[in-house]
Amino acid sequence: xxFPILSxxxxxxxxxxxxxxxMPEDRKREIRVVALAAGAFAMLLSLWVYIQYLTQxxxxxQFVEKYDWLPQFGISLHLGVDGISTPLVLLTGIVMFTGxxxxxxxxxxxxxxxxxxxxxxxxxxxxxxxxxxxxxxFFYEIAVFxxxxxxxxxxxxxxREYAAMKLTLYLFVGSVIALVGALAMYFxxxxxxxxxxxxxxxxxxxxxxxxxxxxxxxxxxVLGGIWPFHNWSPDGHVAAPTAVSMFHAGVLMKLGAFAAxxxxxxxLPAGAKYWSPLILSLxxxxxxxxxxxxxxxxxLKYMIGFSSVSHMGLVVLxxxxxxxxxxTGAGVQMFSHGAMTALFFAATGxxxxxxxxxxxxxxxxxxxxLPYVAIxxxxxGLVSMGMPGFSGFxxxxxxxMGVWQVRPWTAILAAVSIVxxxxxxxLAVRRTFFGDMPEKFEGHIGPISVMDKVALTLLSALMITxxxxxxxxxxxxxxxxxxxxxLLGGA
Amino acid sequence: xxxxxxLMAILPELLLLVVALLVLxxxxxxxxxxxxxxxxxxxxGLILTLGVSVFVxxxxxxxxxxxxxxxxxxxGFIFKMLFIFGAAMTALFMMDSExLGQRxxxxxxxxxxxxxxxxxxxxxxxxxxxxxxxxxxxxxxxLAGFMRDNEKSTEAGFKYLLFGxxxxxxxxxxxxxxxxFTGSTALTAITGFSMPMAVGIILLIAVGVGFKISLAPxxxxxxxxxxxxxxxxSGFLSTASKAAGFAVVMRLFIGLFPDGQYAHMWTLTxxxxxxxxxxxxxxxxxxxxxxxxxxxxxxxxxxxxxLVGAVSLSELGVGSVTFYLMAYxxxxxxxxxxxxxxxxxxGSDEIADYAGMSRRAPGLALAMLVAFLSLTGMxxxxxxVAKVFxxxxxxxxxxxxxxxxxxxxSIIGVxxxxxxxxxxxxxxxxxxxxxxxxxxxxxxxxxxxxxxSAAILLIGIVFAPWFNIASNAASNLF
Numbered sequence: 001x002x003f004p005i006l007s008x009x010x011x012x013x014x015x016x017x018x019x020x021x022x023m024p025e026d027r028k029r030e031i032r033v034v035a036l037a038a039g040a041f042a043m044l045l046s047l048w049v050y051i052q053y054l055t056q057x058x059x060x061x062q063f064v065e066k067y068d069w070l071p072q073f074g075i076s077l078h079l080g081v082d083g084i085s086t087p088l089v090l091l092t093g094i095v096m097f098t099g100x101x102x103x104x105x106x107x108x109x110x111x112x113x114x115x116x117x118x119x120x121x122x123x124x125x126x127x128x129x130x131x132x133x134x135x136x137x138f139f140y141e142i143a144v145f146x147x148x149x150x151x152x153x154x155x156x157x158x159x160r161e162y163a164a165m166k167l168t169l170y171l172f173v174g175s176v177i178a179l180v181g182a183l184a185m186y187f188x189x190x191x192x193x194x195x196x197x198x199x200x201x202x203x204x205x206x207x208x209x210x211x212x213x214x215x216x217x218x219x220x221x222v223l224g225g226i227w228p229f230h231n232w233s234p235d236g237h238v239a240a241p242t243a244v245s246m247f248h249a250g251v252l253m254k255l256g257a258f259a260a261x262x263x264x265x266x267x268l269p270a271g272a273k274y275w276s277p278l279i280l281s282l283x284x285x286x287x288x289x290x291x292x293x294x295x296x297x298x299x300l301k302y303m304i305g306f307s308s309v310s311h312m313g314l315v316v317l318x319x320x321x322x323x324x325x326x327x328t329g330a331g332v333q334m335f336s337h338g339a340m341t342a343l344f345f346a347a348t349g350x351x352x353x354x355x356x357x358x359x360x361x362x363x364x365x366x367x368x369x370l371p372y373v374a375i376x377x378x379x380x381g382l383v384s385m386g387m388p389g390f391s392g393f394x395x396x397x398x399x400x401m402g403v404w405q406v407r408p409w410t411a412i413l414a415a416v417s418i419v420x421x422x423x424x425x426x427l428a429v430r431r432t433f434f435g436d437m438p439e440k441f442e443g444h445i446g447p448i449s450v451m452d453k454v455a456l457t458l459l460s461a462l463m464i465t466x467x468x469x470x471x472x473x474x475x476x477x478x479x480x481x482x483x484x485x486x487l488l489g490g491a
Numbered sequence: 492x493x494x495x496x497x498l499m500a501i502l503p504e505l506l507l508l509v510v511a512l513l514v515l516x517x518x519x520x521x522x523x524x525x526x527x528x529x530x531x532x533x534x535x536g537l538i539l540t541l542g543v544s545v546f547v548x549x550x551x552x553x554x555x556x557x558x559x560x561x562x563x564x565x566x567g568f569i570f571k572m573l574f575i576f577g578a579a580m581t582a583l584f585m586m587d588s589e590x591l592g593q594r595x596x597x598x599x600x601x602x603x604x605x606x607x608x609x610x611x612x613x614x615x616x617x618x619x620x621x622x623x624x625x626x627x628x629x630x631x632x633x634l635a636g637f638m639r640d641n642e643k644s645t646e647a648g649f650k651y652l653l654f655g656x657x658x659x660x661x662x663x664x665x666x667x668x669x670x671x672f673t674g675s676t677a678l679t680a681i682t683g684f685s686m687p688m689a690v691g692i693i694l695l696i697a698v699g700v701g702f703k704i705s706l707a708p709x710x711x712x713x714x715x716x717x718x719x720x721x722x723x724x725s726g727f728l729s730t731a732s733k734a735a736g737f738a739v740v741m742r743l744f745i746g747l748f749p750d751g752q753y754a755h756m757w758t759l760t761x762x763x764x765x766x767x768x769x770x771x772x773x774x775x776x777x778x779x780x781x782x783x784x785x786x787x788x789x790x791x792x793x794x795x796x797x798l799v800g801a802v803s804l805s806e807l808g809v810g811s812v813t814f815y816l817m818a819y820x821x822x823x824x825x826x827x828x829x830x831x832x833x834x835x836x837x838g839s840d841e842i843a844d845y846a847g848m849s850r851r852a853p854g855l856a857l858a859m860l861v862a863f864l865s866l867t868g869m870x871x872x873x874x875x876v877a878k879v880f881x882x883x884x885x886x887x888x889x890x891x892x893x894x895x896x897x898x899x900x901s902i903i904g905v906x907x908x909x910x911x912x913x914x915x916x917x918x919x920x921x922x923x924x925x926x927x928x929x930x931x932x933x934x935x936x937x938x939x940x941x942x943x944s945a946a947i948l949l950i951g952i953v954f955a956p957w958f959n960i961a962s963n964a965a966s967n968l969f
Contacts, residue, residue, distance in 0.1 A: 070955040138870045176898040183886040
């Protein structure tokens with residue numbers, strides 16, 4: 001048996017969290033070193049998985065591990081990655097590492113902060129690699145609850161308590177409703193297994209699939225920010241500290257979309273076909289409405305939060321087309337949006353730490369003081385607008401092709417969002433980074449640290465690389481999508 | 492006449508009796524400050540009893556002994572070990588409790604109550620069962636009212652006594668009906684019910700056991716008693732005593748009405764009571780400002796969750812209840828232990844006074860995080876798996892509505908458990924000078940809370956062995 005790399009990836013953050021909790025509280029320097037080392041280690045492992053998957057034939061589930069956990073109930077720790085989850089594992093590794101870098105300056109109980117952040121990361125890795133339905137839920141919940149503490153303790157004082165509780169309740173409601181659906185699947189299949197690869201072959205009766213698809217899909221999609229259950233998300237983004245916003249928008253929302261695909265569409269394909277028109281419509285609302293609301297925001301973080309709602313709508317839209325193009329685009333979009341939004345939040349955090357405001361009208365001329373932040377923010381903006389040469393184009397173009405094949409007028413409607421996105425991004429860039437710097441900021445905007453630059457560079461490099469060389473990811477996602485389409489009966 | 496099986500069947504109880512007598516004798520030697528040593532003695536004795544019993548007295552198959560009075564089977568054994576473990580932890584929590592920890596009587600009463608619970612879990616005859624219930628209840632009445640000069644404690648003891656006497660009389664009336672109509676008191680021999688009488692019996696017994704497990708609408712005593720009783724005793728009441736009630740629920744109802752229309756009747760009755768209990772417990776818990784009262788309502792809600800497994804009337808159901816109780820006993824003991832440790836130094840049980848606790852005692856706050864997230868039902872803690880199993884049992888029994896009620900209720904739970912954690916981690920003490928008011932843990936608290944937190948994690952992550960034990964035990968009933 002090979003080296004159990006996926007288990008190591010899951011447990012690295014968890015072990016790091018335990019080590020951190022056992023360290024003395026006042027050794028802040030050592031705590032940061034341990035956190036940085038664990039983050040770097042997990043990122044390198046996930047990069048290794050990605051490269052291996054890319055070079056060793058793009059098919060099926062790789063790095064598969066299976067340990068019986070509760071055989072009597074058919075629960076096993078069954079792990080493996082396919083073409084859709086491999087990029088997400090890499091994304092998680094990168095966001096975790098950059099998140100740690102950005103948070104090195106946290107001074108209030110850094111030990112607990114990093115420990116909770118790592119427990120969260122552990123859960124996220126777990127969901128992406130779990131091939132067992134029970135384990136998927138297990139990790140999913142682990143990924144949800146540290147959010148509460150991270151936002152409530154280290155968040156933005158004005159809204160943190162409200163936002164943290166709202167987020168937790170929304171996500172918990174969604175996941176437990178999906179859990180009932182999962183239990184129904186378990187007993188209806190009569191196979192006494194939670195193994196998703198086995199459940200895929202269960203051939204649930206059509207009526208059953210139609211009844212349970214919506215609760216399961218929407219239950220997870222709450223975390224993907226699907227309209228009308230997206231309301232927790234911008235509040236959460238805004239209240240969270242920078243690293244947590246990065247994690248939240250960059251990775252956690254993908255968790256929802258991924259689980260909705262993995263459990264909803266792949267296990268209940270007939271239900272997916274039946275309900276896809278409804279999901280398409282909901283996601284279209286997400287895309288257009290999210291963009292419009294983002295346009296009206298004056299708080300930079302709220303703007304990015306609603307833009308996330310809009311972009312995640314594209315992901316769900318792509319999945320709901322059930323076409324090869326749409327789903328491939330959606331898979332790439334998850335990665336592209338993850339990197340982009342993490343970059344946005346990191347850059348915004350750096351501006352806020354110096355200017356102590358995120359109100360767009362109050363800012364201005366930041367490009368002079370923070371040129372590096374401005375450049376990377378603009379790169380993120382170009383990705384967000386779907387400019388060719390950046391990852392956003394590679395992702396969004398196939399999504400619109402897929403939607404066009406299914407429902408052309410939806411594609412036209414959703415394409416409106418591209419124009420609006422371009423408008424609000426350019427406005428925000430102009431008002432924040434260009435023009436005259438307000439007098440009160442003169443001389444108060446210090447430079448960013450080298451480590452901050454490393455984080456920004458890493459995230460921008462990802463988006464440019466993917467934009468210039470789509471071949472490093474698109475075929476991989478396609479191979480994963482083929483598997484989904486096989487389950488959908490070649491539709 | 493007297494076989495080894497008979498000895499093994501009551502070995503834990505015999506050993507407990509020896510420990511109790513030892514405490515009684517040593518109390519004459521260790522006076523005043525030395526009284527604390529009695530706690531170590533009781534703890535050591537209980538753990539030794541647990542060890543010896545697990546080592547030599549595990550039943551290989553279920554059989555009645557002592558003329559059918561007691562059933563010597565795995566289900567009873569597991570519950571006994573759970574009670575003894577709970578008592579051992581409670582003894583640790585009691586040691587540094589004022590006016591409780593240095594007096595031999597308190598430990599003797601604790602051990603006597605444990606003996607009663609052990610017999611409750613293994614009783615196979617209505618008369619034996621009733622005696623066991625009383626053996627448990629009377630020491631618990633005294634312990635609840637142990638702080639004689641504290642009005643709330645006196646009230647707790649008295650209220651518990653009145654409620655207990657009343658409901659046990661009602662249950663006894665149910666037993667007498669059973670004997671009157673069927674002519675037998677042995678659980679396995681009772682047959683031949685007829686329609687109106689069966690309804691009456693089910694309701695009368697439901698009142699008795701409903702009181703024991705603090706099921707709504709027989710829960711009114713619980714908040715007052717938990718609040719007034721010494722905190723370690725509240726912890727014991729809400730865990731071991733409740734688990735003993737569940738052992739009786741499963742043995743009585745499944746033993747008396749294993750299938751047919753009567754089975755349908757009692758499962759439906761208890762399912763309705765379970766939903767009522769979950770909903771009421773959770774909703775009222777939302778409004779509490781005293782942490783002991785909040786935990787009391789939360790434990791009413793947890794009685795409902797656990798009952799969801801019991802009414803599924805299947806091996807999976809009983810196994811899941813047993814598993815649920817294992818996780819719940821560890822979790823709630825820890826929760827009450829933390830409350831005891833906190834109020835010993837801070838002198839308050841108000842949730843608002845927990846502000847700044849994570850800075851005053853980071854370790855204690857972490858233990859609280861573990862216990863409360865387990866109560867919420869979050870992985871990787873025991874409460875998550877336990878909840879999934881009981882809800883799974885309900886879904887399997889085609890009671891999806893009950894699983895949905897349970898699931899929705901656990902969402903309400905998230906709110907108030909997290910609110911407490913928020914106070915602990917987020918808020919600051921008045922003056923923000925937490926470092927001047929540290930909360931130090933004495934050794935017994937540190938040991939017990941470490942063991943319990945580890946157990947909660949162990950049950951939540953490596954759940955297979957525990958679940959296997961629980962479901963093996965469950966097969967004894969079917």
